[in-house]
Amino acid sequence: MSPDAMPTGAGAERILSRQARPKAASAPSAVLTLAWRAMLKIKHVPFQLFDVTIMPIMFTLLFTFMFGGALANSPKEYIQFLLPGILVQTIIFITVYTGVGVNTDIQKGLFDRFRSLPMWQPAPILGALAGDLFRYSVASMVILIVGFILGFRPEGGALGVLLAFLLVLTFAFAVSWIWIIFGMRVKTPESVMTTSFVFLMPLTFASNIFVELSTLPGWLRAIVSKNPVTHLATAARALTRGENPGDDVLWVLGASVLIVLVAAPIAMRLYYKER
Amino acid sequence: MEHAIETEGLAKNFGKTRALDGISLRIRRGAVYGLLGPNGAGKTTTIRVLATLLRPDAGSARVLGHDVVREAALVRQKIGLTGQYASVDEELSGHENLVLVGRLLGMPWRDARERATELLEGFGLGEAAKRQVRTYSGGMRRRIDVAASLVVTPEVLFLDEPTSGLDPHSRNQVWDIVRRIAARGTTVLLTTQYLEEADRLAEGLAVIDHGRLIAQGTSRDLKASVGANALHVRLNDEEQLPKAKAIITRILGDGILPEMDPRSVSVKVANPVEASKVLASLGKDGIRVREFSLGSPSLDDVFFALTGRPAEEQKPEEPASAPPVAPARRGAEK
Numbered sequence: 001m002s003p004d005a006m007p008t009g010a011g012a013e014r015i016l017s018r019q020a021r022p023k024a025a026s027a028p029s030a031v032l033t034l035a036w037r038a039m040l041k042i043k044h045v046p047f048q049l050f051d052v053t054i055m056p057i058m059f060t061l062l063f064t065f066m067f068g069g070a071l072a073n074s075p076k077e078y079i080q081f082l083l084p085g086i087l088v089q090t091i092i093f094i095t096v097y098t099g100v101g102v103n104t105d106i107q108k109g110l111f112d113r114f115r116s117l118p119m120w121q122p123a124p125i126l127g128a129l130a131g132d133l134f135r136y137s138v139a140s141m142v143i144l145i146v147g148f149i150l151g152f153r154p155e156g157g158a159l160g161v162l163l164a165f166l167l168v169l170t171f172a173f174a175v176s177w178i179w180i181i182f183g184m185r186v187k188t189p190e191s192v193m194t195t196s197f198v199f200l201m202p203l204t205f206a207s208n209i210f211v212e213l214s215t216l217p218g219w220l221r222a223i224v225s226k227n228p229v230t231h232l233a234t235a236a237r238a239l240t241r242g243e244n245p246g247d248d249v250l251w252v253l254g255a256s257v258l259i260v261l262v263a264a265p266i267a268m269r270l271y272y273k274e275r
Numbered sequence: 276m277e278h279a280i281e282t283e284g285l286a287k288n289f290g291k292t293r294a295l296d297g298i299s300l301r302i303r304r305g306a307v308y309g310l311l312g313p314n315g316a317g318k319t320t321t322i323r324v325l326a327t328l329l330r331p332d333a334g335s336a337r338v339l340g341h342d343v344v345r346e347a348a349l350v351r352q353k354i355g356l357t358g359q360y361a362s363v364d365e366e367l368s369g370h371e372n373l374v375l376v377g378r379l380l381g382m383p384w385r386d387a388r389e390r391a392t393e394l395l396e397g398f399g400l401g402e403a404a405k406r407q408v409r410t411y412s413g414g415m416r417r418r419i420d421v422a423a424s425l426v427v428t429p430e431v432l433f434l435d436e437p438t439s440g441l442d443p444h445s446r447n448q449v450w451d452i453v454r455r456i457a458a459r460g461t462t463v464l465l466t467t468q469y470l471e472e473a474d475r476l477a478e479g480l481a482v483i484d485h486g487r488l489i490a491q492g493t494s495r496d497l498k499a500s501v502g503a504n505a506l507h508v509r510l511n512d513e514e515q516l517p518k519a520k521a522i523i524t525r526i527l528g529d530g531i532l533p534e535m536d537p538r539s540v541s542v543k544v545a546n547p548v549e550a551s552k553v554l555a556s557l558g559k560d561g562i563r564v565r566e567f568s569l570g571s572p573s574l575d576d577v578f579f580a581l582t583g584r585p586a587e588e589q590k591p592e593e594p595a596s597a598p599p600v601a602p603a604r605r606g607a608e609k
């Protein structure tokens with residue numbers, strides 16, 4: 001940098017003379033702006049999408065071909081069962097990035113800037129959640145495409161798949177609030193990740209994502225059938241098959257509402273709390 | 276309304292640590308005011324309370340007449356904050372960062388983009404506009420960070436250690452920006468560990484130590500309060516320092532002041548006539564003197580006089596002797 005790179009003369013007057021404050025941004029506009037920021041991050045660091053593209057492809061391929069023969073009669077039969085489950089598992093795993101993002105912003109001092117701006121204060125959190133919708137959509141598209149290539153033919157058609165996707169999104173949105181709490185409490189983004197796996201592994205594997213409930217011993221079945229992820233996977237399966245998902249949908253919606261009602265106020269309290 | 280910033284008995288605890296212990300300040304509108312003190316003195320906490328990021332446990336603070344707790348939203352409309360770390364998104368480009376702030380302040384897209392371009396060019400970052408901030412040098416980051424606080428010119432600007440970690444050239448640039456901002460009527464409250472910085476920029480100073488205000492006034496007031504003159508001697512050769520110190524204390528008494536530069540010695544002088552003898556004695560003993568100056572005490576000396584210990588608490592990871600950097604005489608590099 002040369003010394004004359006600094007504001008001088010008329011230019012300096014201009015950059016320093018903007019006195020008129022614009023009218024404060026509306027809440028939706030602030031949220032959208034912060035969602036735009038999330039998109040920009042993906043544009044600059046496309047590698048961030050590795051987890052939402054390569055991982056689901058790998059999982060779908062591995063499980064379909066490794067377990068397809070053993071758990072169903074053939075990979076093609078198994079994938080009809082597996083694919084809605086893989087969708088559930090992948091999206092739930094990605095929810096942790098909400099917490100990672102929040103934690104990174106706090107560590108970098110970005111939340112300090114946001115909090116000192118005259119904007120609707122919850123916007124950074126909702127903006128982060130809105131940005132995550134994009135990740136979820138990308139991951140879901142990837143899974144569906146891989147699924148179709150491998151022979152996934154949902155009887156519920158596009159509508160059934162869409163409804164299943166929306167149900168998964170609802171649950172993911174709720175779970176994200178838990179990671180936001182973690183993101184605000186722990187010291188580093190890495191510890192958000194590590195902590196999350198302790199919860200996510202049992203939550204997703206102790207479910208009927210990969211195996212039918214009927215194959216489990218009674219005591220385990222009792223536990224697994226209570227897992228909200230089991231309800232979610234069952235409901236998503238039913239929807240993609242064009243069947244009535246019945247109580248499972250209510251279970252999932254109920255669990256989502258409950259999580260949000262408990263976690264969101266805690267997360268917001270922590271957000272306003274000083275660091 | 277007379278004052279831009281008014282605090283009354285601000286107190287803040289973090290667990291058992293008393294970060295602020297009754298800070299009362301009055302800063303007039305349009306002033307550049309410096310909060311001076313070592314690490315952990317409570318400077319950053321003060322700024323964070325004033326910028327509505329922290330609630331005080333006791334006492335009150337008003338910024339432009341608005342209470343920082345009860346009228347936080349009004350305060351936020353009038354302030355700009357540049358925190359200790361570059362509070363910009365490193366993954367975004369410089370331009371995108373400024374557009375983001377502009378949008379969050381309520382600007383239409385077009386205005387926000389134009390303003391971003393204008394600021395980047397004004398701050399000499401025009402060519403780096405499209406690059407991710409993570410690729411910026413320390414000085415460039417500081418500037419984008421300050422620029423982000425000026426997207427709309429604030430009435431009060433808080434700068435938390437605006438030049439820590441900067442090379443002398445970048446530091447001069449930041450100082451220049453601060454002066455220009457202040458000249459436009461913005462009140463600037465800055466924190467610093469560098470006594471020279473406060474001396475150069477701030478018309479008013481508050482010295483903070485352990486969450487308490489230990490002195491307040493202009494730098495001239497503070498220097499005068501120490502009372503004595505000070506003699507600074509700088510040698511050509513570090514190894515001759517102990518010998519020089521011995522000679523100096525023999526003539527002037529034991530008033531050695533803390534000094535970071537391993538080739539320098541500073542000492543309080545009661546009677547200036549005595550000081551002239553020192554130069555003669557040093558020369559007679561073959562000690563080569565590079566600089567010899569008698570002046571009013573530096574703010575370092577002031578701090579020492581106020582607290583009984585040096586201002587700059589050495590952290591273990593810091594080199595014992597910071598390389599001398601112009602124009603600051605003492606360890607300005609972090």
